[in-house]
Amino acid sequence: xxxxxxxxxxxxxxMPTYYDPAKARSFLNAATAPASxxxxxxxxxxxxxxxxxxxxxxxxxxxxxxxxxxxxxSLIYFDKDVVFVGMGDSWRxxxxxxxxxxxx
Numbered sequence: 001x002x003x004x005x006x007x008x009x010x011x012x013x014x015m016p017t018y019y020d021p022a023k024a025r026s027f028l029n030a031a032t033a034p035a036s037x038x039x040x041x042x043x044x045x046x047x048x049x050x051x052x053x054x055x056x057x058x059x060x061x062x063x064x065x066x067x068x069x070x071x072x073x074s075l076i077y078f079d080k081d082v083v084f085v086g087m088g089d090s091w092r093x094x095x096x097x098x099x100x101x102x103x104x
Contacts, residue, residue, distance in 0.1 A: 043071065054071050073103055074086065
């Protein structure tokens, strides 16, 4: 289904996650992504580096109590260290490497 491999499992449940902090920092260039960056900070930096808009979705949108953001032309939300992308009527986890390509 996805080109990226599952990196680690979430802390408290068996759902696979697509976020590995080490991979994300190397993806962004370790020299510019200090260890203190949060997952949201990394996604925000990815948007800026690719000239994509990253901001809270208009109207204070929420999904399952989570804030929804605009990332380029996509709507996303975060659940722990997983990014979910709105695809029609559903939300799906997506590897960070694919987030930019579907949002351009």
